[in-house]
Amino acid sequence: MITKKQKEEIIAKCLKYFKNAKIALTDEEKRNIEIADFGFGRINDFGIQLVTYINTERVCAKELLLFPGQICPEHRHPEINRELGKEETFRCRWGKIYLYVPGEPVKNPKGKIPEDKKNYLTVWHEIILNPGEQYTLDADTLHWFQAGSKGAIVSEFSTRSRDEADIWTDPEIKRIPEIEE
Amino acid sequence: MITKKQKEEIIAKCLKYFKNAKIALTDEEKRNIEIADFGFGRINDFGIQLVTYINTERVCAKELLLFPGQICPEHRHPEINRELGKEETFRCRWGKIYLYVPGEPVKNPKGKIPEDKKNYLTVWHEIILNPGEQYTLDADTLHWFQAGSKGAIVSEFSTRSRDEADIWTDPEIKRIPEIEE
Numbered sequence: 001m002i003t004k005k006q007k008e009e010i011i012a013k014c015l016k017y018f019k020n021a022k023i024a025l026t027d028e029e030k031r032n033i034e035i036a037d038f039g040f041g042r043i044n045d046f047g048i049q050l051v052t053y054i055n056t057e058r059v060c061a062k063e064l065l066l067f068p069g070q071i072c073p074e075h076r077h078p079e080i081n082r083e084l085g086k087e088e089t090f091r092c093r094w095g096k097i098y099l100y101v102p103g104e105p106v107k108n109p110k111g112k113i114p115e116d117k118k119n120y121l122t123v124w125h126e127i128i129l130n131p132g133e134q135y136t137l138d139a140d141t142l143h144w145f146q147a148g149s150k151g152a153i154v155s156e157f158s159t160r161s162r163d164e165a166d167i168w169t170d171p172e173i174k175r176i177p178e179i180e181e
Numbered sequence: 182m183i184t185k186k187q188k189e190e191i192i193a194k195c196l197k198y199f200k201n202a203k204i205a206l207t208d209e210e211k212r213n214i215e216i217a218d219f220g221f222g223r224i225n226d227f228g229i230q231l232v233t234y235i236n237t238e239r240v241c242a243k244e245l246l247l248f249p250g251q252i253c254p255e256h257r258h259p260e261i262n263r264e265l266g267k268e269e270t271f272r273c274r275w276g277k278i279y280l281y282v283p284g285e286p287v288k289n290p291k292g293k294i295p296e297d298k299k300n301y302l303t304v305w306h307e308i309i310l311n312p313g314e315q316y317t318l319d320a321d322t323l324h325w326f327q328a329g330s331k332g333a334i335v336s337e338f339s340t341r342s343r344d345e346a347d348i349w350t351d352p353e354i355k356r357i358p359e360i361e362e
Contacts, residue, residue, distance in 0.1 A: 022203040024274065024313035054270045054317060054338055059240065061270065061338035089235045089242065093205065132205035136235060157235055157242035157338060 002037055010035050014049050014065050021094040021153050023063060025051060038073055039174030045114050048072045052161070060086075060161040064154040066097070066147035071113060074100075074121050074144035074169040080162060085139035088158035092129035096148030099127040099135055111146040120170035129154070142169070183218055191216050195230050195246050202275040202334050204244060206232060219254055220355030226295050229253045233342070241267075241342040245335040247278070247328035252294060255281075255302050255325035255350040261343060266320035269339035273310035277329030280308040280316055292327040301351035310335070323350070 002010075011033050018025060034050040037043045049065040066072070077086035090099060098111045103125030110128065113121055123142045127135050129152075137143055139159075163175050183191075192214050199206060215231040218224050230246040247253070258267035271280060279292045284306030291309065294302055304323045308316050310333075318324055320340075344356050 022275075024311075026313045029313065053272055053315060056268065056317070058265075058268050058340050059270065059338055061242070061272075061336075084239075087237065087239050089240065091234055091242075094203075130205075132207045132210065134234060136237070155242075155336075157240055159239050 001041055002035060002043065006043070007035060010043070010049065013067070017065055017094075017151060017153060018051075018063075023093070023153065029053075036072075036175065038168075038170075039172065042114075044070070046071050046073055046117075055161050057160055060156070060158045062156040062158075062161070063093075064090075064152075064156055066095075066145075066152045066154070068147060068149050068151045069112065070151070071111070071146045072144060073117070073173060074123065074142055075166045075173075076140050076142045077162075078140050078165065078167055080165050084159075086159050086161060087137065087139050088156055089134055089136040090129065090145070091134035091155040091157065092131050093153045093155055094131055095150045095152035097129045097145055097152040097154055098148065099129060099143060099145040101125050101127060101135075101137065101141060101143050110148070113146070117170065120168075122169060182222055183216055183224065187224070188216060191224070191230065194248070198246055198275075198332060198334060199232075199244075204274070204334065210234075217253075217356065219349075219351075220353065223295075225251070227252050227254055227298075236342050238341055241337070241339045243337045243339075243342070244274075245271075245337055246332070247276075247326075247335070248332045249328060249330050250293065251332070252292070252327045253325060254298070254354060255304065255323055256347045256354075257321050257323045258343075259321050259346065259348055261346050265340075267340050267342060268318065268320050269337055270315055270317040271310065271326070272315035272336040272338070273312050274334045274336055275312055276331045276333035278310045278326055278333040278335055279329065280310060280324060280326040282306050282308060282316075282318065282322060282324050291329070294327070298351065301349075303350060 051063040105124035106126035232244040286305035287307035
């Protein structure tokens with residue numbers, strides 16, 4: 001769980017990153033920055049901060065912010081009610097992101113991951129995204145990613161986002177955030 | 182028609198705007214910036230510059246750049262083969278954009294338009310978008326837009342883009358660009 005004080009500190013830090021990258025947000029978006037700690041309470045290892053611009057039945061767009069070394073754990077977006085799962089394009093806007101997908105595993109991965117969670121990161125084909133570079137994931141493709149040493153801001157362009165339906169490799173993950181009221 | 186020299190000058194100008202707004206592009210994207218003059222050859226009045234990041238069967242994302250006062254003429258995205266027309270969200274990233282949609286007409290519109298084309302701009306409900314502000318258009322909604330006095334950079338998040346199917350109010354418009362080879 002994230003405390004209210006932690007949340008405030010994280011949001012203040014996010015605003016500095018967005019300002020530095022010249023990404024303008026409304027006051028409402030600033031207040032509503034979503035912090036996902038995946039239920040681990042280890043925000044320096046596993047965490048992602050999100051601004052959802054739009055999420056309709058057909059289209060979703062978000063800005064993802066990861067602090068240095070933060071990991072978004074492995075997951076996929078399955079078919080729901082015979083509708084294809086979420087297709088997503090990650091476009092690096094600032095910093096650097098290491099994205100891992102199915103395929104030939106990299107020999108010396110750039111991502112550094114906590115030993116106790118190694119078993120839950122199973123795909124190791126490495127895609128490195130610098131600013132302006134992007135990668136598109138088909139529906140239902142396993143993936144995880146980690147920010148480089150400066151952190152990363154990534155635009156996500158996708159079909160509808162249904163976070164509650166995502167399938168995580170690590171059974172301990174709780175995606176719906178628990179924040180102290 | 183746009184001459185090859187004009188095209189080079191316009192692309193060079195685009196790169197300055199994108200750099201100033203800290204929007205990173207790959208070299209390929211820089212080379213492939215699309216210039217739409219709508220067949221008028223009046224690029225200062227009617228024109229838009231586009232970088233298409235992704236355009237799959239399901240999702241499209243673009244960066245739109247308009248120089249000061251440039252207009253994207255009125256059009257809509259109709260249903261095709263029983264598939265709903267394009268839904269799009271315009272998010273202002275830099276500068277200012279005046280977006281016009283169906284609804285109560287504004288009394289004193291901010292947009293300044295050439296007299297000879299007034300008949301082809303029929304919707305006058307005005308939405309003003311500053312950086313961080315956005316607006317979502319349902320499928321098949323008439324719309325046109327004009328950049329403010331500094332120009333504008335706008336992210337477009339949408340379903341699949343099928344430019345060739347767009348319906349323009351002005352019958353003289355040719356959307357497929359004609360550039361001197």
